[in-house]
Amino acid sequence: NAGVTQTPKFRVLKTGQSMTLLCAQDMNHEYMYWYRQDPGMGLRLIHYSVGEGTTAKGEVPDGYNVSRLKKQNFLLGLESAAPSQTSVYFCASRLAGIYNEQFFGPGTRLTVL
Amino acid sequence: QKEVEQDPGPLSVPEGAIVSLNCTYSNSAFQYFMWYRQYSRKGPELLMYTYSSGNKEDGRFTAQVDKSSKYISLFIRDSQPSDSATYLCAMNRLTGGGNKLTFGTGTQLKVEL
Numbered sequence A: 001n002a003g004v005t006q007t008p009k010f011r012v013l014k015t016g017q018s019m020t021l022l023c024a025q026d027m028n029h030e031y032m033y034w035y036r037q038d039p040g041m042g043l044r045l046i047h048y049s050v051g052e053g054t055t056a057k058g059e060v061p062d063g064y065n066v067s068r069l070k071k072q073n074f075l076l077g078l079e080s081a082a083p084s085q086t087s088v089y090f091c092a093s094r095l096a097g098i099y100n101e102q103f104f105g106p107g108t109r110l111t112v113l
Numbered sequence B: 001q002k003e004v005e006q007d008p009g010p011l012s013v014p015e016g017a018i019v020s021l022n023c024t025y026s027n028s029a030f031q032y033f034m035w036y037r038q039y040s041r042k043g044p045e046l047l048m049y050t051y052s053s054g055n056k057e058d059g060r061f062t063a064q065v066d067k068s069s070k071y072i073s074l075f076i077r078d079s080q081p082s083d084s085a086t087y088l089c090a091m092n093r094l095t096g097g098g099n100k101l102t103f104g105t106g107t108q109l110k111v112e113l
Helices: none
Strands: A004-007 A010-013 A019-025 A031-038 A042-049 A065-067 A073-078 A087-094 A108-112 B004-006 B011-014 B019-025 B030-038 B045-050 B054-058 B061-066 B071-076 B085-093 B101-103 B107-112
Touching (some): A031 A073, A042 B101, A073 A087, B019 B085, B030 B061
Parallel strands (some): A010 A108, B011 B107
Antiparallel strands (some): A031 A042, A065 A073, A087 A108, B004 B019, B019 B071, B030 B085, B061 B071
């Protein structure tokens, strides 16, 4: 099992450009999450999904959109990137149920100039 | 005020020392408590979890929860250089949907030879 994978690993964008980050999991997990991690701020939830075709807003959703067309994939989109979106982005997934572990991907380092 | 507070460190200790990492929280709705370890430029990985007050031991690691004081701790005995990482506490409400986690900002630990 590859677990949770993220594509790309690194990306540099110019302000106003768009991009999509891809998260894939092969563990048949129902729930998937997108976080951003910034120094001194910890992990903050952007959007999440509790199943194929569903999405919901997290703590910091502005400027991002997501889609979960297939159970194994969760896409995070930036329509018009801003320097404030420079961050490390992590995807996670877990089984449904209260006491199940969230498994994290390796992260995507995004710089917006 | 953040719902979860964690001293960011950095914390530097000699090999073999006992390390104490702590988090406080303000929301009584948190019922499930976790510690994640994150090595540099990697995704977080679950180290320990507990959902009751008291101690839980796993090898050199002990997780302690005091719900009455809203305080959780992670103790590392006989610390090793390989324990050098950032340690994140995380908490889960049983309500609100999505089994979302709230993370502390992380404590950076360095264990020196």
